[in-house]
Amino acid sequence: MSALHQRLNKALLIAITAASMSLASCSMPQVDPTSKTIPTDSDQWQQNLGATFENLPKSDQQLLSRYMLRMKLSGAYGSGAMPRTTIKQALIQQREYERLHPNNPTGKKSPLTNQPGITANAQNYPVSLLPVKTSDSDSLNQVKLQFMLSNHGNIAIQSFEGTLTMTDIALTEGKRFDVPLSEFDPAIKPEQSGKIVIESSIEDINVMRAIRNTRDMTIEISQGTLNLIDGQEIKF
CATH class of the missing domain: 2.60.40 (Immunoglobulin-like)
Known part of the structure; x- marks a missing residue:
């Protein structure tokens, strides 16, 4: 086989490999960031949710931040009180909570009580x-x-x-x-x-x-x- 044929075969192999990798990457399903589970230990939120948090829309980031603050104030997390809650579920719960309590989105208690x-x-x-x-x-x-x-x-x-x-x-x-x-x-x-x-x-x-x-x-x-x-x- 001539050197020219060898070079053509090598170039063709590289092209086929690149095309296969491209198709494989296109066929891989995109991971929904809201499907990630929120740790019950609030001290792990920053470490486990940092990258996922950045992939959320700005409005969802703000909503999730208020949800996390509300959970910390209530003491729900840290004791395993609310396990297996996904980001999607947390966003739904927080939207409903803010609909019912528009003036107190984080559930902060009044100094009076x-x-x-x-x-x-x-x-x-x-x-x-x-x-x-x-x-x-x-x-x-x-x-x-x-x-x-x-x-x-x-x-x-x-x-x-x-x-x-x-x-x-x-x-x-x-x-x-x-x-x-x-x-x-x-x-x-x-x-x-x-x-x-x-x-x-x-x-x-x-x-x-x-x-x-x-x-x-x-x-x-x-x-x-x-x-x-x-x-x-x-x-x-």
Whole structure:
């Protein structure tokens, strides 16, 4: 075989090899960076997710950063509390969380709730009694009570659960009403009011008299929790 043929065969072999490598690289599936699992140990996030993080769009980088900060603040990671969460799942969860808590995307707690012994000012959340309705129950003593909760705070109220206490000149002691978790839809915005409806058994005739004549009646939150739209909890 002549030297010319050898050179042609060698060039052809190189071309075929290069073409095969090109086809192989084109046929390899692209790895989705959002399929990577987030380590449960937050100390490993930088080491394990650094390169993957850089491959995400800028908006997803910011969203994932807020998710990670929210998880660290909540203490969910580091103890293996949320294993096998992918970046894609984390982004979905964070978008939904921010939809529900637009003013608190990282879940940072209010300084008010981080200090033991600090309680809310009840005057910011006054309660009044609306006209009493007869309950659907057959019992004559069962009534449907409607309370109006006003919001004089700065953040909308999402829900309330706790105990209301009614005092009146006709009562020797206050009457307590337990309120199950009540969600407000829409949330009670500042300087607006929302309705709380419960059913209660009224056996004391003096209680009924006080309800019929509300002139000397006062109602306040004696204990419970107000959940605000930004994720804060106001304890009473």
